[in-house]
Amino acid sequence: MRYSAAHWGIYEIHGSDNAPKLRPFRKDPDASPIGLHQMAPELAALRVRRPAIRRSWLEGGPGGRGDLRGRDSFVEVSWDEAVGHVAAELTRVRATHGNRAIFGGSYGWASAGRFHHAQSQLKRFLNCVGGFVAHKTSYSLGAGHTLLPHVVAPLTDLFKQHTSWDVLADHCTLFVSFGGVPAKNTQVASGGAARHRCREGLRNMAASGTRFVNFSPVADNLDTGGPVEWIPIRPGTDTAVMLALAHEIVAAGAEDREFLSRCCTGWDRFLPYLQGATDGCAKTADWAAEISGVPAARIRTLAQEMTAHRTMINCAWALQRAEHGEQPFWMTIVLAAILGQIGLPGGGFGLGYGAENSIGSPHVALSGPTLSQGVNPVADFIPVARIADMLLNPGAAFTYDGARLTYPDIRLVWWAGGNPFHHHQDLGRLERAWQKPETIIVNEPFWTPTARRADIVLPATTPLEREDLSYATLEGVLVASRQVQPPLAGALDDHEIFRRVARVMGVEDAFAEGRSSAEWLRHLYDETRRRWQAQGIAMPEYDAFLQEGILDLSDRDERRVMLQAFRADPEGAPLPTPSGRIEIFSDRIDGFGLADCKGHPAWFAPDEALSGPRAQEFPLHLISDQPVRRLHSQLDASPHSVAGKIAGREPVSMHPQDASARGLQHGDAVEIWNGRGLCVSIVRVTPEVMPGVVKLSTGAWYDPDPATGHERHGNPNALTADRGASGLSQGCGAQSCLVDVRKLDAEAAGADPFRLPEFDLTDR
Ligand SMILES: Nc1nc2c(c(=O)[nH]1)N[C@H]1C(S)=C(S)[C@@H](COP(=O)(O)OP(=O)(O)OC[C@H]3O[C@@H](n4cnc5c(=O)[nH]c(N)nc54)[C@H](O)[C@@H]3O)O[C@H]1N2
Numbered sequence: 001m002r003y004s005a006a007h008w009g010i011y012e013i014h015g016s017d018n019a020p021k022l023r024p025f026r027k028d029p030d031a032s033p034i035g036l037h038q039m040a041p042e043l044a045a046l047r048v049r050r051p052a053i054r055r056s057w058l059e060g061g062p063g064g065r066g067d068l069r070g071r072d073s074f075v076e077v078s079w080d081e082a083v084g085h086v087a088a089e090l091t092r093v094r095a096t097h098g099n100r101a102i103f104g105g106s107y108g109w110a111s112a113g114r115f116h117h118a119q120s121q122l123k124r125f126l127n128c129v130g131g132f133v134a135h136k137t138s139y140s141l142g143a144g145h146t147l148l149p150h151v152v153a154p155l156t157d158l159f160k161q162h163t164s165w166d167v168l169a170d171h172c173t174l175f176v177s178f179g180g181v182p183a184k185n186t187q188v189a190s191g192g193a194a195r196h197r198c199r200e201g202l203r204n205m206a207a208s209g210t211r212f213v214n215f216s217p218v219a220d221n222l223d224t225g226g227p228v229e230w231i232p233i234r235p236g237t238d239t240a241v242m243l244a245l246a247h248e249i250v251a252a253g254a255e256d257r258e259f260l261s262r263c264c265t266g267w268d269r270f271l272p273y274l275q276g277a278t279d280g281c282a283k284t285a286d287w288a289a290e291i292s293g294v295p296a297a298r299i300r301t302l303a304q305e306m307t308a309h310r311t312m313i314n315c316a317w318a319l320q321r322a323e324h325g326e327q328p329f330w331m332t333i334v335l336a337a338i339l340g341q342i343g344l345p346g347g348g349f350g351l352g353y354g355a356e357n358s359i360g361s362p363h364v365a366l367s368g369p370t371l372s373q374g375v376n377p378v379a380d381f382i383p384v385a386r387i388a389d390m391l392l393n394p395g396a397a398f399t400y401d402g403a404r405l406t407y408p409d410i411r412l413v414w415w416a417g418g419n420p421f422h423h424h425q426d427l428g429r430l431e432r433a434w435q436k437p438e439t440i441i442v443n444e445p446f447w448t449p450t451a452r453r454a455d456i457v458l459p460a461t462t463p464l465e466r467e468d469l470s471y472a473t474l475e476g477v478l479v480a481s482r483q484v485q486p487p488l489a490g491a492l493d494d495h496e497i498f499r500r501v502a503r504v505m506g507v508e509d510a511f512a513e514g515r516s517s518a519e520w521l522r523h524l525y526d527e528t529r530r531r532w533q534a535q536g537i538a539m540p541e542y543d544a545f546l547q548e549g550i551l552d553l554s555d556r557d558e559r560r561v562m563l564q565a566f567r568a569d570p571e572g573a574p575l576p577t578p579s580g581r582i583e584i585f586s587d588r589i590d591g592f593g594l595a596d597c598k599g600h601p602a603w604f605a606p607d608e609a610l611s612g613p614r615a616q617e618f619p620l621h622l623i624s625d626q627p628v629r630r631l632h633s634q635l636d637a638s639p640h641s642v643a644g645k646i647a648g649r650e651p652v653s654m655h656p657q658d659a660s661a662r663g664l665q666h667g668d669a670v671e672i673w674n675g676r677g678l679c680v681s682i683v684r685v686t687p688e689v690m691p692g693v694v695k696l697s698t699g700a701w702y703d704p705d706p707a708t709g710h711e712r713h714g715n716p717n718a719l720t721a722d723r724g725a726s727g728l729s730q731g732c733g734a735q736s737c738l739v740d741v742r743k744l745d746a747e748a749a750g751a752d753p754f755r756l757p758e759f760d761l762t763d764r
């Protein structure tokens, strides 16, 4: 069998060579439909067909009219000409400003294949020519990744250990989630999903009698097939409710003192804060009710239920993509520590059940093949979501994880495999920042909003057009991802693009090590084979593997209980924290002296939230969650994604009460606005969002009206704040966003997101 592997899962290749068809992997119990639409003609129409250079850059040279990025026409050129310009420009920037002036962070999901992974290829190449300014952490988990090593363990280690669905079904009697378990998100896993098991996992839990309580501003994110208690909560206030649950448990004398002293440090320094001795405010149920809108009585009864049951507390990743995003993760852990069930089957905490397929999946945890990126001689970096700050304020100081750093002065940006004009917050601000670099190069298969705003666009192949090796990340399945269709004429694999530039710059040997792409795949496989065989996993030779198409290690599925070994013997199996224990109080974080992240979890009133004063001006809280029908902005033009739009726009969900207060009916065109921006959408009236909250999923291709800057397609990042979660992590803070909504009386300006740029054919 021949397979094609993608972030959405593994697909079987059927049909003839001329008319190939993708079908779901037959061993996948709940395959995602998203990937079946990869060959849609609507997507093919948006391909970058030839290398293209922005007219003003070509005529005026580097730095030419950055203000016209996104509006200029493009001139198509040959690969030789494009590669020549790129090599000359890199050489110029290095000679004039040094490698510290090159930003190669290039955040984004790119493709699932492990060799043709655009970022790895870009970084490997840039390291061959003296390095680049990099980024740290991710948009997904900026606050979480920075916090967790200080208080429990690196998040990536914990993800591999998350208690598996089967153990939850057998042992968990009460599942309390903050932010649901959105099965729509488990369609994907970074690097590739294998078997989609979340829906089945939740159903098995419900069938075994697990009771579910969901604190969430929306009701549509926890479907178990059975009853779920939905407790509406104002966005950004979960930490207050968790503190109150902790307070009530302690007030009842039900905290697990043995666990707190044996496995944790800092309880004695947190307790005075919880009880109000340090700030004069006891974190009672009544206190939290005022902030969160959750009834105090329910907090009190739930606290009792949590101590009486085997309780799993789950926190969605979205909660830490917000102001003070560290706090809900930290407080989830502390609340679970107070219950004392961490390391017991079915109890403890989860960070992101439902965020990606791999979490809770029982597959064997092995690390797959990766292309070495080499060594970066440049030490400068930014926390990933500080891109606009960096471009706008070179030399300005910022803090990150206890360090005080400054932003480098970037002259050249190279992006491969990401879409910042999808992923970043306050895109109007990014437009202004994006004018500053002298040169912006983008490798892309499609004319995305980012490609349209580049100076040099290099057409990349899609995963369907090349051979690759995919290890469904952490999911125990290694796949030979086969070419489904021939490459679009004019497009090259990212590897080949960098190889050609490397050749002109005299570093081809260092970059490619004398291997062809096919030889690289064999090499990466052999390397993985050596490592896995050392762990007792028998693996066929590469050619036999290719023939088979897949290596499925599901017979090695394991029932997992997170932190079981640590609980059993905290001295013998200590955590990688300074104390070796769970840090309820972190001396290290305390020592950073930050005003917005203390030595223990705490409630900080957010700047933008319904509970704060700014809600008087903008009374609705905007949630921008992950889209059901696509992966971020990828495949947005496919019929599957377009079918989720109303009148060609991403709809905004709103409670009937808020709609009628504004004279709105289902299907009306609306403007969503705040002090930062405005975007047009279509209202979807539903009781599944709580009053005061509106929800607009991410990923509609950014389409601002050139005259007004008003976004026309329903992209929430026209409105979100470009603000770091805190001085600790500087993580993406997208979820802290207030807006208002009004009826659009005039004829809605036509959205036109899926169009090609203008090409200049006059004199060439
Ligand atoms: N408001 C708001 N904003 C958010 C979020 C939110 O919750 N709210 N979530 C954030 C999160 S968690 C994330 S991870 C980001 C995601 O942001 P991104 O990862 O930047 O989004 P994608 O749309 O997946 O962009 C990937 C791009 O890579 C291109 N690509 C695919 N394969 C290849 C390849 O082989 N070669 C090359 N050169 N290109 C390729 C695709 O065409 C696409 O344009 O968004 C963030 N933005």
Ligand SMILES: Nc1nc2c(c(=O)[nH]1)N[C@H]1C(S)=C(S)[C@@H](COP(=O)(O)OP(=O)(O)OC[C@H]3O[C@@H](n4cnc5c(=O)[nH]c(N)nc54)[C@H](O)[C@@H]3O)O[C@H]1N2
Residues within 6 Å of the ligand: 139, 140, 141, 178, 179, 180, 182, 184, 185, 186, 187, 188, 215, 216, 217, 218, 220, 221, 233, 234, 235, 236, 237, 238, 316, 317, 318, 319, 352, 354, 355, 356, 623, 624, 625, 626, 627, 628, 629, 630, 631, 632, 735
């Ligand atoms: N189909 C699909 N799946 C995806 C992705 C995609 O683009 N498409 N993206 C993937 C990526 S990159 C990531 S990082 C993960 C992200 O995974 P998450 O961050 O977990 O995903 P979200 O959908 O943004 O949010 C999860 C839920 O949290 C709720 N929520 C938001 N704010 C709050 C709050 O303050 N309090 C409470 N209690 N709930 C809140 C949202 O309404 C939503 O239902 O998803 C991954 N899965």
Ligand SMILES: [Mo]
Residues within 6 Å of the ligand: 139, 140, 141
């Ligand atoms: Mo993400």
